[in-house]
Amino acid sequence: MTGLGVTADANLLTSGAVRRHPDAAPVRFLDGWRAGRFTLILSDHLLTEVERALAKPYFLQRLSEADRREFPRVLWTEAVITPLTVTVTGVATQSADDLVLATAISGGAGFLVTGDHRLLALK
Secondary structure (H helix, E strand, O other): OOOOEEEEOHHHHHHHHHOOOOOOHHHHHHHHHHOOOOEEEEOHHHHHHHHHHHOOHHHHHHOOHHHHHHHHHHHHHHOEEOOOOOOOOOOOOOHHHHHHHHHHHHOOOOEEEOOOHHHHOOO
């Protein structure tokens, strides 16, 4: 495990699971994590969001049932799962995004990786 802690939102994680384009940023992000370049810090909330997203039609069409089961299992067992010890409210434009921020802060992540323009605008 490396000292660099990184939190990613559920959209980035599920996009990386599809792996249709190996050079896509979400795929490269997950490959970097699996190669040990950083520690992935997640929370129960984010993992539940990943599981919920993988049950949507987009992912049902693009991932096998085995892949939809295996991907969350790998996250649950190989990422650092942090309890939400810090409450964040009203910072992001959506309450779900406040939980992403709370995960990063609670886990001591140095970086938050997202493609969400609302979160990116917070800097």
